Amino acid sequence: MNDSAKKIIFTVLVGLPTLLVVWIFALYFFSCGADNSCSNNQTPALTPIPTLIAATMPAPKVGAEAAAAAPKCRIAALNLIGAWVSAGYSETEPFSFTDVKNTNCTATFKDDVQALFVTPNLWFDGAPACTTCHHADLAKSQKNMDLSSYAGILAGSNRVGGKPKGDDILGAGNWNEALLHKMLYAPNGKTEIGRPAMPFGRPASVPAEGPVISAGAPANAEAVETPKP
Ligand code: HEC
Structure with a gap:
């Protein structure tokens, strides 16, 4: 194995986990902040899902009702x-x-x-x-x-x-x-x-x-x- 091959393997083995750690931290700080607001039961802003339109016919009544x-x-x-x-x-x-x-x-x-x-x-x-x-x-x-x-x-x-x-x-x-x-x-x-x-x-x-x-x-x-x- 030559030196350049070793370098590539080293970069991949060390660089990728480092990137991963940095990425996770970035996610954590940008989305939750240092005050750890994610764990404070905050409802994340959700994409609004159109609500079903209420049916106008009342449920049919039966018997004594x-x-x-x-x-x-x-x-x-x-x-x-x-x-x-x-x-x-x-x-x-x-x-x-x-x-x-x-x-x-x-x-x-x-x-x-x-x-x-x-x-x-x-x-x-x-x-x-x-x-x-x-x-x-x-x-x-x-x-x-x-x-x-x-x-x-x-x-x-x-x-x-x-x-x-x-x-x-x-x-x-x-x-x-x-x-x-x-x-x-x-x-x-x-x-x-x-x-x-x-x-x-x-x-x-x-x-x-x-x-x-x-x-x-x-x-x-x-x-x-x-x-x-
Ligand atoms: C507070 C008591 C009282 C209530 C309540 C009452 N009545 Fe009378 N009823 C009398 C009395 C007293 C007489 C007799 C009346 C008379 O002197 O002619 C009478 C007589 C009658 C008579 C005639 C019977 C007969 O052969 O002479 C009928 C029919 C009658 N009532 C029906 C009713 C109906 C129907 C109701 C309810 C909507 C009613 N009464 C509520 C006291 C009452």
């Missing part, structure tokens, strides 16, 4: 009860009604009508529920009438001695003749039969047909979900 999100119809309380009675007052079968916006809607006793009898503060602010006075304890209940259940409403009033069948309050399906209608329809807080308007203590400010409430759902909402053959 969908039912809760479904649009409700609006109707005066008395008209809802009237539609139910006129349709034959089934406990579970849906009945149709036209809401305040002229939408064709359906509701059921269980989901929509029963609440009008058992919910306080519904007919007016501070109103007791019908069932506060007309409850299942027939002996103590006003007019011996139980409005707390479907069976109780159908059994009617004046069930003296707890008899199973009293006086029909649903007019046998003729809403205009129904005692329930006559006790609840109260322009300026007064019934047209000279008896106290229900709920008892009802102020004149309550509309004749009671408050407008949310009930049922548009009839065509179900049609949309029904798969076409």
Whole structure:
């Protein structure tokens, strides 16, 4: 081996590692500085990555969540009860009604009508529920009438001695003749039969047909979900 060959080998063996060390130090000082800022959890400036554009469609809702999100119809309380009675007052079968916006809607006793009898503060602010006075304890209940259940409403009033069948309050399906209608329809807080308007203590400010409430759902909402053959 001659001298120049030795020189080249020496340069490569010593020079390269030296260059490497210098390079690493340079990197360290230029990027982090002598204060060792790299270890201080600094977020390095990153190349901005375009964010995905948010999808505008809301995630489809299912089950109970969908039912809760479904649009409700609006109707005066008395008209809802009237539609139910006129349709034959089934406990579970849906009945149709036209809401305040002229939408064709359906509701059921269980989901929509029963609440009008058992919910306080519904007919007016501070109103007791019908069932506060007309409850299942027939002996103590006003007019011996139980409005707390479907069976109780159908059994009617004046069930003296707890008899199973009293006086029909649903007019046998003729809403205009129904005692329930006559006790609840109260322009300026007064019934047209000279008896106290229900709920008892009802102020004149309550509309004749009671408050407008949310009930049922548009009839065509179900049609949309029904798969076409
Ligand atoms: C604070 C107690 C009270 C509440 C609440 C109440 N009622 Fe009455 N209800 C009475 C009293 C008292 C009578 C008897 C009224 C009379 O003297 O004519 C009566 C009578 C009735 C009658 C007539 C029964 C008959 O055969 O003569 C019906 C129907 C009726 N209530 C329905 C309702 C409905 C529906 C509600 C709820 C929207 C309601 N009541 C809320 C006390 C109450």
